[in-house]
Amino acid sequence: MEAVTGTAFVVATILKTIVFFIILLLGVALSTYMERKVAGFMQDRSGPNRVGPLGILQVMADGLKFILKEEVTPGTAHKKFFILAPALALFPATVLFGVIPLGSPLPTRWGRVDMIVADVPIGFLYVLAIASLAVYGVVMAGWSSNSKYSFLGGLRGSAQMISYEIGLAMSLVPVLMLAGNVEMPVLVSMQQSFTAGPATYGMWFILPLMLSGFFLVVSGLAETNRVPFDLPEAEAEIVGGYHTEYSSMKFGMFFLGEYFHLITTGALISVFFLGGWDIPFWQGDNIRVLADGTVIGDPTWWKTLLTLVAFTVKTTFFVVFFMFIRWTIPRFRYDQLMDLGWKVFIPALMAYIMLMAIAIFALDAAGVPVGLRFSAALFGLNFVLMVIFLFVLDRGRLVRGATARSRAVPGVAAATASEGD
Amino acid sequence: MPGEVRIVDRPESESSYVRAISKGLGITFKHFMHADKPTQQYPDEKWELGPRWRGTHRMAVHEDGRAKCVGCGLCPTVCPVNCIKLIPAEDENGERYAAVYEIDEFRCIFCGFCQEVCPVEAIHLGVHYENAEYSRERWVYDLARLCENDHPVTALWDPADPSSE
Numbered sequence: 001m002e003a004v005t006g007t008a009f010v011v012a013t014i015l016k017t018i019v020f021f022i023i024l025l026l027g028v029a030l031s032t033y034m035e036r037k038v039a040g041f042m043q044d045r046s047g048p049n050r051v052g053p054l055g056i057l058q059v060m061a062d063g064l065k066f067i068l069k070e071e072v073t074p075g076t077a078h079k080k081f082f083i084l085a086p087a088l089a090l091f092p093a094t095v096l097f098g099v100i101p102l103g104s105p106l107p108t109r110w111g112r113v114d115m116i117v118a119d120v121p122i123g124f125l126y127v128l129a130i131a132s133l134a135v136y137g138v139v140m141a142g143w144s145s146n147s148k149y150s151f152l153g154g155l156r157g158s159a160q161m162i163s164y165e166i167g168l169a170m171s172l173v174p175v176l177m178l179a180g181n182v183e184m185p186v187l188v189s190m191q192q193s194f195t196a197g198p199a200t201y202g203m204w205f206i207l208p209l210m211l212s213g214f215f216l217v218v219s220g221l222a223e224t225n226r227v228p229f230d231l232p233e234a235e236a237e238i239v240g241g242y243h244t245e246y247s248s249m250k251f252g253m254f255f256l257g258e259y260f261h262l263i264t265t266g267a268l269i270s271v272f273f274l275g276g277w278d279i280p281f282w283q284g285d286n287i288r289v290l291a292d293g294t295v296i297g298d299p300t301w302w303k304t305l306l307t308l309v310a311f312t313v314k315t316t317f318f319v320v321f322f323m324f325i326r327w328t329i330p331r332f333r334y335d336q337l338m339d340l341g342w343k344v345f346i347p348a349l350m351a352y353i354m355l356m357a358i359a360i361f362a363l364d365a366a367g368v369p370v371g372l373r374f375s376a377a378l379f380g381l382n383f384v385l386m387v388i389f390l391f392v393l394d395r396g397r398l399v400r401g402a403t404a405r406s407r408a409v410p411g412v413a414a415a416t417a418s419e420g421d
Numbered sequence: 422m423p424g425e426v427r428i429v430d431r432p433e434s435e436s437s438y439v440r441a442i443s444k445g446l447g448i449t450f451k452h453f454m455h456a457d458k459p460t461q462q463y464p465d466e467k468w469e470l471g472p473r474w475r476g477t478h479r480m481a482v483h484e485d486g487r488a489k490c491v492g493c494g495l496c497p498t499v500c501p502v503n504c505i506k507l508i509p510a511e512d513e514n515g516e517r518y519a520a521v522y523e524i525d526e527f528r529c530i531f532c533g534f535c536q537e538v539c540p541v542e543a544i545h546l547g548v549h550y551e552n553a554e555y556s557r558e559r560w561v562y563d564l565a566r567l568c569e570n571d572h573p574v575t576a577l578w579d580p581a582d583p584s585s586e
Contacts, residue, residue: 042449046460324453328445394439 002293004111012113017098020117024097028259029059031319035259038323066252074146074245081144086246086253089137092130093260099126100267101185103277103308104287105299112295115277115304116185123182127268128169131223135161137257138225138232138242145245153241156334157225157232163341164222164229170349171215174356175205175272178378188276189288197288197296199370204280206273208378210386211352213273215345217318220269222341224261227326231334266318267311274314277307285310348389355385468550472576475531476549478524478562479570481542488568489543490519496535496544504528505535522564526552533577545574 004012033048033056040047048055073082103115120126135158142154176182178201179190193202206213222229233241240246243254270276279285285307287297332340359381368374461468470476481489492509504527510520535544549572554560562570 038453041453041455041458044452044455044458044460046458046462049462324446324449328449329442390439394437 002111003289004108004113008108008110012108012110013117016113016115016117020097020102021094023102024094024260024263027263027315028256029063031259031262032062032256033059034319035323035326038320039327042324042327063252066249066255069248071248071250072245076146077245078144078146081140082245083250085137085141085144086250086257087137088133088140089254089257090260091137092134093257093264096127096130096264097260097267099123099184100264100271101188101276102311103304104285104297105289105295106301106304107299112289112299114185114289115308119183119185121183123184123187124172124176124272125182128165128172131168132162132165134223134261135165137254141246141254142232142242145242147245149239149244150242152238153232153234153244156234156238157242160229160231160337160341161223161225163338164219164345167215167219167341167345167349168223170346170353171212171219172272173349173353174209174212177353177357177360178205178209184271184276185289187271188278189286191275192278192286192288193283193372194286194288194296197290197294201370201375202372203375203379204273204275204278208375208382209273209356210379210382211389212356213269214386214389215349215352216269216272217321219345220265221322221325222337224258224265224322226258226262226322228329228332229337230331231337234331236331262319262322263315266315266322269318270311270314276314277311279306279310344393352385355381470548470550472548472573474548474550475533475546475575475577477526477547477552477570477572478529478535478567479545479547479549479572479574480522480564480567481545481574482568486568488519488522488564489541490522490564491541491543492517492519492522493540495538495540499534499538501532501534502528502530519564522567523561524567525561527557527560533575536575536577546577547572547574549573 003009036058037047037055039045048058051057051061073079098117099120101114101116101119106113106115138157138161139154142150142152142157145151175187179187181187181190190200191202191204192200194200201208225232231241233243235241238244243251246254277285284298285303287295287299287303289295356378359378363374363377368377483489490507492507494507494509497503497505497507504525506521506523506525507519508521509517511517531546533546536542536546539545544567547570549570552560
């Protein structure tokens, strides 16, 4: 089936933009509610339950509160940047959502409509480019507030986000090597199995590229500035960090920005490693569009709906997982954060990329065809690497005291744990 | 060197990271799945108060609606925080009654001495606690309000064993 063209294309794109944006907004609203509910359950509370059935309207009450509160702009703040910063905090996560394929193509009377707002050929390069813009919101907010706490938060934020951006980008390199393409729909179809067309891996990339997925989840967590990487807003030491001076809806936008990021990160990880909208153990939803426009598979409207649901489930899984992490793990100390980023992740990723390149090359050279066997071999390798990495990380004394490194300093006595704390 | 820096070389079991995190995630997950929460849905579900709960006062009344108080003045005397204001008066039959009887529930410490000391069992503490008001003045309960209160009265001692033996 041909893709929609002309007026139908314009109408379809506008409709998709509106619908997807509403889905994203709803998701954000629901995830703020869910976060509080999940946090409540974990702490043996019931969470918000007074506004509306099960407290679901709490979101509206919060929004109303944000809008009605007095808005204060510090007299010494840089007005232009102060206003621009919250907008910049929301912007990257929102526009990133535009390149994420949400479901299988929808056949209509006017042609095939791909369930992606903008199928840009540069795919995840666009993702990396836009994701790095997120740091501007934090830096600008920190600097323009003209407050020490905000400034420290902004500095921390910029250092952290730039550090982990490297990890984020590098953890996607193995995906690129495996898929051989940067287009997001192609990435999805590479994780499905087909009988016709170019060979695919038939396995979600989380299996053949397990370690990569692990790095992406952790770096994504750092990029969204969530616990345990929420140093830019560490309330214990720097009040509220970069958004200390913000009030009313401007603060609300930072708050919502975090959830926009959360959902977008979850969606991106789903696309890269959990097969996007692919429904597991069912071949009926394996639909792809080749570069020359031929459609393999049989797109129907109910398959589109089903795959949309599957994608939502996967994204929700990551959102809930991030919430679990937030309510479990304490915040890193700043030097631990930087250690993890620069001394653990980047060298490990470099080694991993090289290993994967060698493995893929070796498998190619050995004449293993692209397919299930290929990815199974990579899975075996990754499993071993994952075990080794976790073993080292676990014993790497990541959380040792800051004084431990001064062990070599003369005059500093060493004590063992048996002597008591 | 001012003071000595002590470095604790912790054993591996205490400084592991991955294992500790998995354990922590397991604990949060366990609590997440636990359905029974100790939360009480307060305005919907009320506390079960004991019979000896000492709360808002109430004044016992005769069948014709008059307060039982005879204005003897024992309760303002015994009150440790001076929250009872009593101006006694005498009617045409020579019977004493309380012309003004006010209790400042804000000052009251709900010790129950007034109930204990009352010779005619007129003033009582009540098994009742929801007495929020919009102004401080409203916290001063006058005689009419005290008589209107109809919550159960506090049992300062076990009715089956009045002398607490």
